[in-house]
Amino acid sequence: MTSRLTLTTRNTDDIQILGREVIGEGWGQLERYHLKHRRFDDSWSQAIDRDLYTIGEVAAVLVYDPKQDTVLLTEQFRTCGLRYGEATWLVEIVAGLIDGDDDPEETARREAKEESGCDIADLVHISTHYSSPGGCGERIYLYAAAADLSEAGGIFGLAHEHEDIRAVVVPFTDALAACDDGRIIDGKTLIAVNWFARHKDKLAP
Numbered sequence: 001m002t003s004r005l006t007l008t009t010r011n012t013d014d015i016q017i018l019g020r021e022v023i024g025e026g027w028g029q030l031e032r033y034h035l036k037h038r039r040f041d042d043s044w045s046q047a048i049d050r051d052l053y054t055i056g057e058v059a060a061v062l063v064y065d066p067k068q069d070t071v072l073l074t075e076q077f078r079t080c081g082l083r084y085g086e087a088t089w090l091v092e093i094v095a096g097l098i099d100g101d102d103d104p105e106e107t108a109r110r111e112a113k114e115e116s117g118c119d120i121a122d123l124v125h126i127s128t129h130y131s132s133p134g135g136c137g138e139r140i141y142l143y144a145a146a147a148d149l150s151e152a153g154g155i156f157g158l159a160h161e162h163e164d165i166r167a168v169v170v171p172f173t174d175a176l177a178a179c180d181d182g183r184i185i186d187g188k189t190l191i192a193v194n195w196f197a198r199h200k201d202k203l204a205p
Helices: 079-084 104-116 172-181 187-203
Strands: 015-025 029-037 048-054 058-065 070-078 088-092 094-097 123-130 139-146 154-156 165-171
Touching: 058 104, 058 187, 070 079, 070 104, 070 172, 070 187, 079 088, 088 187, 094 104, 104 123, 104 139, 104 154, 104 165, 123 187, 139 187, 165 172, 172 187
Parallel strands: 058 139
Antiparallel strands: 015 029, 029 048, 058 070, 058 094, 070 088, 070 165, 123 139, 154 165
């Protein structure tokens, strides 16, 4: 057993892209890569095809009121469950696509205002991660931030983006319990709430 996780040293020289084509394009883009990659024994893999769907990069933020020990969550319709015959109105933290070369932190602040009416300032970085690395190119910049949530909540969203977002404020203990009982099933929200359970001191009053 090793005492500490160490990562294999890799860079783009360890990938040979033999071909790339766009096989679908709409809100996002679906690409097919024909490639080889370096194996752990230092040999090269056989040529393989991998499809990659990408809408873009995302900034997401868990908004927390340290005076009330509450968090702001949103609920909205998502198409993901249609693949499985489910109606998915998911509970999530505030999140939105990063436009072009916009700064992720500024995007998080903008989305907090658009989705909940909240003004946030300083952000604590939680992680930068890939949401589903097997076939999705979405990369998420995940943050936590403090705000006054005493009057937060309501229905929000941009009409031209067809958004219908319900913002609610709940005790942090209930948000954490919702991660265990199935009320929260969105990945970035599970990560943020469970991370915050160990690091609440970073946004202490």
